[in-house]
Amino acid sequence: MHVHLDGTTPIYIQIAEWLQHEIIADRLQADEKVYSQYQLAELFNINPATAGKGLTILLEEQLLYKKRGLGMFVATDAKERILMKRRNEILTKMAQEIVLEAKRLLVSDEELLVLIRKTQEGLA
Amino acid sequence: MNIIQCEELSKSFGRRHALQRVTCAIDAEKIIGIIGRNGAGKSTLLNIFAGYIKPTTGSCKVFNENPFNNIQTAANMIFIDDRLSFSDYLSLEDILKMGADFYPNWQNELAYRMLDYAGIDLTAKHQQLSKGQLATFNLVYGLVSRCALTILDEPMNGMDEVIRTDFYRAILKEYLAFPRTFLITSHHLQEMESILEEILLMDEGSVIAHAPLDEFKEQLISLSGPSDALADLLSETEVYAQKIMAGMTSAIIDASKLFVSEEILRAKGITVSSLNASEVCKYLTSKKGSDIDAIFD
Amino acid sequence: MQSLTNISLKTIVIKQVKWKAKLYISALSSLVIVQIIFGILTFGSGSGSSGSGQGSLNVQFSNYSLDMILIISAIWAFIVALLFTTKAHRIDDLSVISSRTSSAIANIFVIIIYSFFAVIIMISTYYLQALGIALAEKNSLVIDNLFISPSILILCFSSICLFGAMGLLLGTIFKGPAVIKIFVSMFILLGLILIFMSPGSINLLPIIMLSNLMISVLYLFVAVLCFSLTIRIADKSEVSRK
Numbered sequence: 001m002h003v004h005l006d007g008t009t010p011i012y013i014q015i016a017e018w019l020q021h022e023i024i025a026d027r028l029q030a031d032e033k034v035y036s037q038y039q040l041a042e043l044f045n046i047n048p049a050t051a052g053k054g055l056t057i058l059l060e061e062q063l064l065y066k067k068r069g070l071g072m073f074v075a076t077d078a079k080e081r082i083l084m085k086r087r088n089e090i091l092t093k094m095a096q097e098i099v100l101e102a103k104r105l106l107v108s109d110e111e112l113l114v115l116i117r118k119t120q121e122g123l124a
Numbered sequence: 125m126n127i128i129q130c131e132e133l134s135k136s137f138g139r140r141h142a143l144q145r146v147t148c149a150i151d152a153e154k155i156i157g158i159i160g161r162n163g164a165g166k167s168t169l170l171n172i173f174a175g176y177i178k179p180t181t182g183s184c185k186v187f188n189e190n191p192f193n194n195i196q197t198a199a200n201m202i203f204i205d206d207r208l209s210f211s212d213y214l215s216l217e218d219i220l221k222m223g224a225d226f227y228p229n230w231q232n233e234l235a236y237r238m239l240d241y242a243g244i245d246l247t248a249k250h251q252q253l254s255k256g257q258l259a260t261f262n263l264v265y266g267l268v269s270r271c272a273l274t275i276l277d278e279p280m281n282g283m284d285e286v287i288r289t290d291f292y293r294a295i296l297k298e299y300l301a302f303p304r305t306f307l308i309t310s311h312h313l314q315e316m317e318s319i320l321e322e323i324l325l326m327d328e329g330s331v332i333a334h335a336p337l338d339e340f341k342e343q344l345i346s347l348s349g350p351s352d353a354l355a356d357l358l359s360e361t362e363v364y365a366q367k368i369m370a371g372m373t374s375a376i377i378d379a380s381k382l383f384v385s386e387e388i389l390r391a392k393g394i395t396v397s398s399l400n401a402s403e404v405c406k407y408l409t410s411k412k413g414s415d416i417d418a419i420f421d
Numbered sequence: 422m423q424s425l426t427n428i429s430l431k432t433i434v435i436k437q438v439k440w441k442a443k444l445y446i447s448a449l450s451s452l453v454i455v456q457i458i459f460g461i462l463t464f465g466s467g468s469g470s471s472g473s474g475q476g477s478l479n480v481q482f483s484n485y486s487l488d489m490i491l492i493i494s495a496i497w498a499f500i501v502a503l504l505f506t507t508k509a510h511r512i513d514d515l516s517v518i519s520s521r522t523s524s525a526i527a528n529i530f531v532i533i534i535y536s537f538f539a540v541i542i543m544i545s546t547y548y549l550q551a552l553g554i555a556l557a558e559k560n561s562l563v564i565d566n567l568f569i570s571p572s573i574l575i576l577c578f579s580s581i582c583l584f585g586a587m588g589l590l591l592g593t594i595f596k597g598p599a600v601i602k603i604f605v606s607m608f609i610l611l612g613l614i615l616i617f618m619s620p621g622s623i624n625l626l627p628i629i630m631l632s633n634l635m636i637s638v639l640y641l642f643v644a645v646l647c648f649s650l651t652i653r654i655a656d657k658s659e660v661s662r663k
Binding site for chain 2: 428430439440444509512515516518519520523656657660662663
């Protein structure tokens with residue numbers, strides 16, 4: 001059980017990411033109870049308020065839901081939604097970087113598209 | 125709920141102004157780091173909270189009462205620092221017995237287990253302990269007393285790194301087991317950062333920031349990129365530190381005063397990075413434009 | 422929110438007295454040692470050492486030795502009380518639940534308890550000395566009054582208590598707020614000036630002429646005054662481990 005808590009990314013975001021990772025890897029199943037903020041605090045040696053903030057992020061994104069008095073549970077469609085979100089976010093960011101780098105290297109738009117197509121064929 | 129409330133609190137020792145018009149409130153059941161350079165007024169503030177000294181002007185309420193010479197404050201507060209001392213006639217075991225006699229929430233068995241873990245001999249005398257053992261014993265004494273307000277002034281001074289890591293965890297576990305307010309000062313912010321909920325930053329006798337840890341860290345950001353691209357941006361905002369080297373500039377600025385999106389910055393070749401808590405403390409408390417490099421120029 | 426602990430001043434004072442009385446028990450043993458040393462010294466110097474020469478030599482000796490023991494005990498009480506107010510003790514008090522008020526009251530009680538024990542030690546020393554002299558001189562007439570009257574016991578207790586109280590007050594004054602320090606220094610200075618300017622103005626004769634019991638009451642009254650001043654000043658004193 002280890003997450004590298006580096007100094008610059010806020011800890012609560014790292015906790016949210018770790019939980020999402022656990023959901024993708026099926027270690028936290030749909031409708032299963034997730035760790036409480038106190039368990040997370042103990043697990044990662046962090047303040048429970050920080051752990052709570054991480055859980056709140058997922059709650060706001062409706063990846064978790066609350067049962068009164070019982071704690072938080074994984075939403076039924078959490079896994080698909082995380083995968084979808086990651087696809088969008090990560091690919092958009094990577095595409096941005098490719099376009100920027102191409103500009104810096106004076107690669108024309110056509111050349112870039114050709115390159116992408118070629119890469120796709122190569123991997124297929 | 126607030127357990128401490130200070131209004132316009134000042135304290136002078138002769139001509140020296142140790143605290144100047146401090147207004148702050150401390151919530152119950154939080155672990156709060158009190159950070160500041162040497163002489164920033166941390167100890168003076170903590171001594172007022174503990175009821176050891178009187179404010180010169182202004183007011184301070186702890187548990188809704190004036191803490192000075194107040195037995196109710198004393199019964200619910202413990203102040204641990206490296207000057208904690210006990211009579212020469214007491215062995216450590218006797219000290220634990222005495223603690224158990226005074227403090228109603230005392231955990232004697234836990235004290236034995238922790239001291240055994242740290243390899244401290246209970247038949248020893250308090251003043252015979254090495255610096256690290258002394259700090260460990262004092263911290264254990266503070267933890268097992270389970271006071272609603274636990275003040276730890278540089279609790280890890282003199283401990284080696286392994287024990288320090290263990291005892292930050294011990295503080296956290298004790299907090300989870302028995303929630304209470306911890307006020308911890310330390311020069312090793314990075315080590316204890318993860319267990320903190322809030323930071324209270326002091327400089328020259330004033331509280332200059334008091335916020336949840338993440339908010340605190342996010343108030344400053346670092347920008348670096350080509351000097352000409354950054355020049356305009358920096359002229360419009362408050363710059364905490366700036367370094368120019370070979371046409372590249374890196375600067376620390378107030379995040380709330382940056383109105384340009386990260387995408388636009390990236391397009392200009394400027395990278396944005398966040399800082400860790402101790403860097404933010406450093407930049408907020410250092411004199412504007414002062415830099416050790418300047419001495420050697 | 423965890424409920425706060427509610428402890429009365431009385432409970433804390435009792436706990437503090439218990440621990441302090443136990444911890445500084447060595448102060449009492451130091452009194453025993455000092456008295457034994459003085460006992461041996463006066464014993465060695467013989468019974469004729471006092472010289473005012475009124476009444477019989479034997480009676481004079483027994484008075485002389487109890488006075489000596491009392492003076493030693495009073496000085497001892499003063500020093501012990503002064504030690505109670507030193508920084509080391511004050512800082513030790515901060516390690517447990519205490520306030521300046523509770524610590525001052527606890528110190529007062531410990532001084533009273535120790536004064537009581539000091540009287541017992543005094544009496545034992547006195548009888549031991551008498552026994553020693555009786556054995557050494559083989560003269561049963563040396564001691565003609567082995568019975569110490571209760572009024573003398575009360576006088577001993579009250580004088581030891583008074584000196585203890587003065588020690589506490591003095592120690593507390595010099596740890597207290599600057600205003601009080603200045604005030605007391607002025608007071609002492611004025612007193613000294615008065616004594617030197619007109620030595621005749623202070624007449625101690627009426628006090629000396631009083632009965633033992635009256636002197637005791639007077640002493641205890643002054644002691645109580647010192648005690649209450651001690652508490653008052655302690656209430657206003659700041660304390661710090663630095």
